[in-house]
Structure formats: C-alpha cells, structure tokens
Amino acid sequence: MDAAIVTFYMFCGLAVVAATGMVFTKNLLYAAGLLAIVMLSLAVVFIYAGAMFLAVSQILIYVGGILVLIIFGVMLTSRKPGFSFEAGTHYHFFGWLAGLSIMVILIMTILDFDFTRWMHPPEVPDNLSGYTSIQHIGVLLMSKYLLILELAAIFLLVVMAGALQIGAKEEGGKAS
Amino acid sequence: MIPISHFLLFSAVLFGLGLIIVFTRKHILMVLMGIELMLNAVNINLAVFGHWDTKFQQGQIFALFVILVAAAEAGVALAIIIKLFKNFKTVDLSRISGLKD
Numbered sequence: 001m002d003a004a005i006v007t008f009y010m011f012c013g014l015a016v017v018a019a020t021g022m023v024f025t026k027n028l029l030y031a032a033g034l035l036a037i038v039m040l041s042l043a044v045v046f047i048y049a050g051a052m053f054l055a056v057s058q059i060l061i062y063v064g065g066i067l068v069l070i071i072f073g074v075m076l077t078s079r080k081p082g083f084s085f086e087a088g089t090h091y092h093f094f095g096w097l098a099g100l101s102i103m104v105i106l107i108m109t110i111l112d113f114d115f116t117r118w119m120h121p122p123e124v125p126d127n128l129s130g131y132t133s134i135q136h137i138g139v140l141l142m143s144k145y146l147l148i149l150e151l152a153a154i155f156l157l158v159v160m161a162g163a164l165q166i167g168a169k170e171e172g173g174k175a176s
Numbered sequence: 177m178i179p180i181s182h183f184l185l186f187s188a189v190l191f192g193l194g195l196i197i198v199f200t201r202k203h204i205l206m207v208l209m210g211i212e213l214m215l216n217a218v219n220i221n222l223a224v225f226g227h228w229d230t231k232f233q234q235g236q237i238f239a240l241f242v243i244l245v246a247a248a249e250a251g252v253a254l255a256i257i258i259k260l261f262k263n264f265k266t267v268d269l270s271r272i273s274g275l276k277d
Contacts, residue, residue, distance in 0.1 A: 008178055012186045019193040019213060028203060035209050038190075042216055045186070048178060051223040051236045054243075058219075061243050066212060066250045073205050073254045077261045087203035090270055095199030103192025110184045118180045124230050137233055145237055152244055159248040167255035 015041035
C-alpha cells in the first residue's frame with residue numbers, strides 16, 4: 001500500500017479520535033486543543049482532495065484566527081478565582097439520538113450510492129494546463145467571482161463594526 | 177487514488193460528532209466549537225466535489241466563503257458571549273433562559 005494513502009487514513013483517524021475526545025472531555029481548554037488537532041488534520045485532508053489553497057486558508061484562518069478567538073473567549077468568561085475550565089452536559093438522550101441518527105442516515109446513503117461516475121477526476125482543459133490550481137483560483141477570484149469577493153469585503157467590514165458596537169462599553173456611565 | 181466515498185464517510189462522522197457536541201454541551205463556547213466542527217465537515221464535501229469542476233473551481237471557492245462566514249460568525253459570537261457574561265455572570269446555557277434578566 002502506498003505511503004501517501006496510509007498517511008491520509010492516519011490523519012482521518014486522528015481527526016475522528018480528536019473529535020470524539022471533544023465530545024467526552026470535560027475541560028474546555030483540552031477541547032480547544034483537540035479542535036486544533038482536528039483543523040490541522042483537515043488541512044491535510046484538503047490537500048488529498050486537491051484543494052491546496054483551501055488547505056492553506058484553513059491553517060491561516062481557523063488555527064490562526066478562530067481558535068485563538070475561542071481560547072480568548074474561554075479566558076474572558078472564566079475570571080472568577082478558583083474557577084475551573086469545566087463544562088457540564090445536558091440533554092444526553094436527545095443529543096446522542098439526533099447526532100447518531102444523522103450519522104447513520106448519511107453513512108447508509110453514501111454506502112448505497114453508486115460512485116462509478118466519480119472514479120477519476122476529469123482532465124484539465126488545454127487553456128488551463130499552464131496554471132497551477134492556486135494561480136487558477138487567483139485569476140477566477142479577480143474575474144468571475146470579483147463581485148462576490150467585494151461583497152465579502154463589505155460583509156467583513158460590517159461584521160467588524162457590529163462586533164465592536166456589541167462589545168463596547170455603554171457611554172455616559174449608564175448602568176447596563 | 178482515494179475513493180470519493182471515503183472522504184464523504186469521514187465528513188459524515190465529523191458532522192454527527194459536531195451535532196452531538198452542539199446538543200449535549202452546556203457551555204456556550206463549546207457549542208460554538210461544535211458548530212465550527214460541523215462547518216468543517218461540510219467543507220470537506222465541497223472541496224472533494226470541487227475537484228471535478230476543473231474549469232471554475234466552484235467547490236473550493238464556495239468552501240472559501242464558508243470559512244469566511246465562519247470567521248465572521250466567531251467574531252460576532254465572541255462579542256455577544258462577552259456581553260452575555262456581563263449581564264448574567266454565567267455562560268451556562270441551562271441558566272441563560274431569557275433575553276433580559
């Protein structure tokens with residue numbers, strides 16, 4: 001068996017084990033660390049799916065941005081002395097029922113489907129053969145998807161203003 | 177070449193685990209982590225099927241915008257959680273039951 005294929009299944013297993021650990025761990029900081037492991041393994045899986053740019057953005061945005069933000073939130077919301085990073089659980093029956101049943105339904109549907117059409121990816125067309133995948137995405141973002149890219153920029157600006165407005169202290173000394 | 181169904185099975189398992197976390201955890205940040213896990217599981221499917229669209233790379237572009245929305249959501253959620261913690265002095269979802277106290 002090829003070493004590259006073994007690596008893929010190793011990272012898949014690592015991600016599933018880490019996600020299972022997230023379900024069972026009591027400690028919030030352990031859960032954040034396990035989430036980092038899942039994200040990094042998923043970056044490897046993206047490379048195997050042929051999405052190089054997505055793998056790099058995954059590491060940059062998720063591990064470098066969102067995860068730091070979550071750990072920041074954990075620290076800010078546990079300021080009481082003697083407070084541990086413990087998180088309780090509730091709704092055991094219905095939570096496991098919903099999660100496991102959607103998992104089983106999806107797995108049964110996938111095992112049932114005929115993937116013969118999807119065995120080999122199509123050939124790259126001639127006019128694109130000089131490009132790498134990342135160069136191609138750069139050209140597409142600046143031509144076909146230019147409008148949605150600009151809308152995303154405006155969206156991020158609005159989100160930044162909104163988050164600042166929500167998180168800011170009230171002015172005028174009014175009791176909140 | 178790894179068969180496409182293995183990617184899909186992997187993503188289905190991750191999605192189910194994320195849903196279990198969202199439902200069973202009391203801490204509000206843990207629920208946020210579960211949502212991020214589910215969004216990531218969906219991104220695998222988009223990336224894998226996008227590999228077949230060599231001309232427009234729609235899968236990868238769509239997954240990119242999913243990541244963007246997830247980042248925006250995490251930022252606003254953190255602001256709301258800090259505000260909630262100021263008002264209720266707790267982040268326990270079973271004790272936050274109204275819009276105002």
